[in-house]
Amino acid sequence: MNVIADLTGRARQNAIYAAGAFGKRPTVPTDFPELERRARRAMNSRAWAYVGGGAGEGTTMTANRRALNRWAIVPRVLRDVSERDLSIDLFGSRLPAPVLFSPVGAGALVRHDADLLIGRAAAELGVPYIFSNQGCAPMEETAAAMDAVTPGSPRWFQLYWSSDDDLVDSFLARAERSGASAVTVTLDTTMLGWRPQDLNIGSLPFARGQGIDQYTSDPRFREIVRERIAAGAGGPTPQITGPRSAAAGVATLLSIARNAPGRLVDNIRSPEPRAAVQTFLDIYSRPTLNWDDIAGLRSRTSLPIVLKGICHPDDARRAVDAGVDGVLVSNHGGRQIDGAVASVDALPSVVAAVDGRCRIIVDSGIRSGADVFKVLALGADAACIGRPHMYGLALGGADGARDVVANIIAELDLTLGLSGQTSLRDLPRDALQRVD
Incomplete structure (x- = not known):
């Protein structure tokens, strides 16, 4: 595997078109609907239920997409956009694009060695992979797989707060030794949501030893x-x-x-x-988790702390007051509560509540480079990609996961230039228009 040095949209298009001249088509589709259709055919029923499914009737998943579609990009013209900058600084790391690979538990449902393959994909692109606490490979092995591609490639660790505090401390210590540059504490899964796709086939991967x-x-x-x-x-x-x-x-x-x-x-x-x-x-989970636990987390790790699952501005303010370094606006991809607020609908009020005092990341429903542009224009610093990279994994292993995210970054670069902008930092608010 080779590190992709040029993530620009033009370079990505040229590579695909050059291969097409010799009859070779992309392994993974470049549009999400076709990507999802083909991935569903490639997965078995248990994998599709777990990865593609959501809570209840799926209304939160639908809301995530509708929230993004309520915002339209307003292009500006006659500007020199020949040079564009996608890079950001995030918790001491210089990243080539404001995109992260989300943690996805029980990835071996989709591909054997899923975590290692995703780690390699992220390392090729130079963007972080958030190691899943419910992964199918020890974090040390995933870190080694990433370092084999690019030594010191960025990685974070997702923490599910166990009812055993000594286990929490052990996870945090291992994450630090594995080179993680941040810890993301998942707050919205102190118990599993009602997921009919899994329930209807009686499938819980953890009960089969997958994802532990x-x-x-x-x-x-x-x-x-x-x-x-x-x-x-x-x-x-x-x-x-x-x-x-x-x-x-x-x-x-x-x-x-x-x-x-x-x-x-x-x-x-x-x-x-x-x-x-x-x-x-x-x-594995601790339903009694509360703000007092978060207040004590700083003494337990030297890593920057990001709280994942923040959707209410009061929670965002309290997170900042607790001294965390970032919040991740998320409804868990619609997998926990049916009828929950869309992440992008929650984002503006969280941005206002934080008022620049910590970094803001967002996930849930983000499928394209245009989607990433929109959430950045709404005030986020970065976006996490979840289901799309898992669909790429299903179709093409590490290369498939890499190519899906590379396509998103390429489209982001083109969207930036075509909208008349040259940098993702401090995108003007009038780059978007609400179209309810």
């Missing part, structure tokens, strides 16, 4: 598991009511054993992999 590798690779977590085994707490026992149930139960136990560290034959015999799954389900 940060835990099974952690010394504190393994200590908890051993303590629970010693106390007589075992793992899940499938309820067998017939041949089909028996086969499914065996498949689940094999999945748990296969996804645990160590040899498959040893894991089948050992109670530890099953106990690890049950331990994860019991302690």
